[in-house]
Amino acid sequence: MKLTRIAWIAFLVIAVTAQAVAAVTFSAGSGFEDRLWLLAFLYLAVGGLAGIGLSRYQFWVGTAFLWWAAIWVAAGTLIGFSAGLLLISLCAALAFWDLARLLQRTFPLAGSQQLLPLEKRHLGFLFMVLAGGFLASLVALMVKIQLNFILALILALVLLLGIGQLVRMLR
Amino acid sequence: MTRSFWLLVSLIFGFSVLGLLYRRSELVAAALPLMVYLLGAIWRIPGQFRLEAERRLSTDKASEGIPLEVRVKVQNQGEMVDEFYLVDRLPPGIEVVEGDLIHIELFPPEGAIELHYRLTGKRGRYTLDGLLATGMDPFGLFRVESLLSPLSTLLIYPVSEDLPSIPIRPPNTKGFSGPIPSRKSGVGMDFFGVRAYQPGDPLRRINWRLTARHLQDLYANEFEQERIADIGLILDARQQYNYQCGARQIFEYSVLACASLASAFLADGHSVSLVMFGAGISRVFPGYGKVQRERILRALANAHTGFNFALESLGNLPARLLAPHGQLVYISTVSPDDIGPLLRFRAQGYEVIVVSPDPLSFELKGEAPFFSLEDRLAERFARLERDLLLRELRSAGILVAVWDVDQPLSSAVDSIRLQLPLRRRVVKVL
Numbered sequence: 001m002k003l004t005r006i007a008w009i010a011f012l013v014i015a016v017t018a019q020a021v022a023a024v025t026f027s028a029g030s031g032f033e034d035r036l037w038l039l040a041f042l043y044l045a046v047g048g049l050a051g052i053g054l055s056r057y058q059f060w061v062g063t064a065f066l067w068w069a070a071i072w073v074a075a076g077t078l079i080g081f082s083a084g085l086l087l088i089s090l091c092a093a094l095a096f097w098d099l100a101r102l103l104q105r106t107f108p109l110a111g112s113q114q115l116l117p118l119e120k121r122h123l124g125f126l127f128m129v130l131a132g133g134f135l136a137s138l139v140a141l142m143v144k145i146q147l148n149f150i151l152a153l154i155l156a157l158v159l160l161l162g163i164g165q166l167v168r169m170l171r
Numbered sequence: 172m173t174r175s176f177w178l179l180v181s182l183i184f185g186f187s188v189l190g191l192l193y194r195r196s197e198l199v200a201a202a203l204p205l206m207v208y209l210l211g212a213i214w215r216i217p218g219q220f221r222l223e224a225e226r227r228l229s230t231d232k233a234s235e236g237i238p239l240e241v242r243v244k245v246q247n248q249g250e251m252v253d254e255f256y257l258v259d260r261l262p263p264g265i266e267v268v269e270g271d272l273i274h275i276e277l278f279p280p281e282g283a284i285e286l287h288y289r290l291t292g293k294r295g296r297y298t299l300d301g302l303l304a305t306g307m308d309p310f311g312l313f314r315v316e317s318l319l320s321p322l323s324t325l326l327i328y329p330v331s332e333d334l335p336s337i338p339i340r341p342p343n344t345k346g347f348s349g350p351i352p353s354r355k356s357g358v359g360m361d362f363f364g365v366r367a368y369q370p371g372d373p374l375r376r377i378n379w380r381l382t383a384r385h386l387q388d389l390y391a392n393e394f395e396q397e398r399i400a401d402i403g404l405i406l407d408a409r410q411q412y413n414y415q416c417g418a419r420q421i422f423e424y425s426v427l428a429c430a431s432l433a434s435a436f437l438a439d440g441h442s443v444s445l446v447m448f449g450a451g452i453s454r455v456f457p458g459y460g461k462v463q464r465e466r467i468l469r470a471l472a473n474a475h476t477g478f479n480f481a482l483e484s485l486g487n488l489p490a491r492l493l494a495p496h497g498q499l500v501y502i503s504t505v506s507p508d509d510i511g512p513l514l515r516f517r518a519q520g521y522e523v524i525v526v527s528p529d530p531l532s533f534e535l536k537g538e539a540p541f542f543s544l545e546d547r548l549a550e551r552f553a554r555l556e557r558d559l560l561l562r563e564l565r566s567a568g569i570l571v572a573v574w575d576v577d578q579p580l581s582s583a584v585d586s587i588r589l590q591l592p593l594r595r596r597v598v599k600v601l
Binding site: 063066070073074077078083086087090091094098101102105106108109112114115117118121122125126128129130132133134136137140141153154157160161164165168 | 175178182185186187189193195196197198199200201202203204205206207208209210211213214215216218253254256271273274275276277307309310311
């Protein structure tokens with residue numbers, strides 16, 4: 001499980017750093033420069049707690065961190081933080097949550113070599129999905145697509161999911 | 172669907188609703204990575220399993236504490252499963268000493284997974300049937316479970332202690348030669364008596380010393396026949412006399428004593444039967460040798476305590492279950508209610524041995540030490556009461572072996588040997 005552990009530490013660092021940078025860059029131009037160290041400390045503390053929690057096999061930390069990241073992304077978007085950085089942060093938090101759950105599922109066989117192919121496949125698939133999701137969001141943001149279009153996209157995705165599920169049930 | 176699925180859906184829903192409420196496309200866009208993730212999971216949901224499972228045990232019978240090997244093989248006859256979990260759920264009482272009960276891996280079509288572990292368990296009969304196969308998508312959002320049932324039955328025999336030959340003298344013996352003096356003249360090793368010489372007697376049996384004193388008659392020596400005996404083991408499985416100390420039960424020691432005694436008697440060539448009474452009566456009919464030992468151990472593996480109003484007293488045991496005038500061995504903690512029936516057995520011509528795991532020492536050593544003066548006094552009273560009870564049995568010619576369960580059983584069985592000469596004297600006087 002070494003590969004997974006390295007990956008989840010990396011994603012934690014990315015998520016925390018992206019949020020911190022988004023907050024700091026916003027604060028820097030809004031008259032809160034003297035309190036920047038407080039923000040940096042807050043993010044560092046949250047990231048550290050999440051890391052310690054998972055290293056002690058407290059797997060609920062992954063879910064808590066995803067909620068925390070989602071709330072910050074929502075709040076940050078409304079305040080006016082950089083949307084790109086928040087998106088990176090959300091994707092990294094999603095990956096962190098996913099890997100925490102993978103660690104939890106494979107915990108009974110932690111250290112076993114039989115898990116290596118599964119880990120590699122999982123990480124590969126995760127990178128692919130995250131990259132796809134991030135790019136889709138980025139494209140949606142960069143080309144300034146209208147809200148109605150995004151809603152239509154979501155509806156199309158939901159429809160696809162429904163059809164996929166229906167096909168599976170029929171099979 | 173797992174809880175993680177609902178968490179993800181709620182996040183997607185939350186971002187979308189917030190985006191619509193505040194008319195911010197960034198928030199709706201933030202839901203896209205989550206949706207793609209969900210879509211990826213749905214794309215890889217495992218279909219229905221088509222698995223073939225087989226469980227092989229190195230042996231289906233083992234003694235308590237001796238590990239046995241188990242191999243479980245599962246073959247995938249269906250499609251690829253991204254995360255496949257195989258868990259062998261063992262019944263309580265069995266523990267794994269080596270190997271894993273869980274296997275996790277990618278499970279390709281036509282692939283095979285093998286679990287290999289060693290287990291040991293407490294005395295009893297177990298059915299291993301809980302092989303749980305779980306398939307998941309790569310992100311663990313959807314789960315497909317299937318309970319495979321490669322049935323295997325496992326019988327774990329009680330442990331038994333090697334005992335030396337136990338000296339018994341039942342009134343009746345059987346026709347085959349064995350180790351017990353039968354109180355009848357015939358072919359044997361021990362001198363039995365002298366009688367008038369009869370034509371056909373071998374010349375080496377003539378008692379020349381006695382013949383020299385009688386000029387007209389010849390006298391021949393007689394020897395005591397050595398035969399095997401009918402031995403009936405009675406195991407007390409009544410719940411009300413099964414003392415417990417934490418996880419320990421004195422009944423387990425009674426079972427150990429019963430298994431050890433049965434093995435020792437069968438090794439001597441005797442015919443041994445077993446009667447257990449508690450919730451009901453279970454019986455092993457008389458028999459000889461290794462096959463009978465197997466039968467008795469199998470019955471003891473299934474033995475458990477229970478309560479039955481009809482079997483509250485030993486006296487309610489049907490007499491037809493016991494071989495007449497044979498040797499009875501009663502294995503019990505012994506209650507005051509047992510005195511009457513045991514004396515009755517003695518009066519009916521049975522030889523009786525009582526092997527009693529000592530409940531007092533069992534309780535004293537199992538729990539916190541008794542400190543207070545009242546506790547010590549209570550212990551002394553209980554000890555006196557028990558000594559009086561056993562003395563009453565001994566005075567009726569019943570051999571009593573009190574077994575401190577922390578000591579080897581052989582030490583208790585040796586005490587039978589020490590009681591024997593005194594008993595013989597009593598019989599001669601009568």
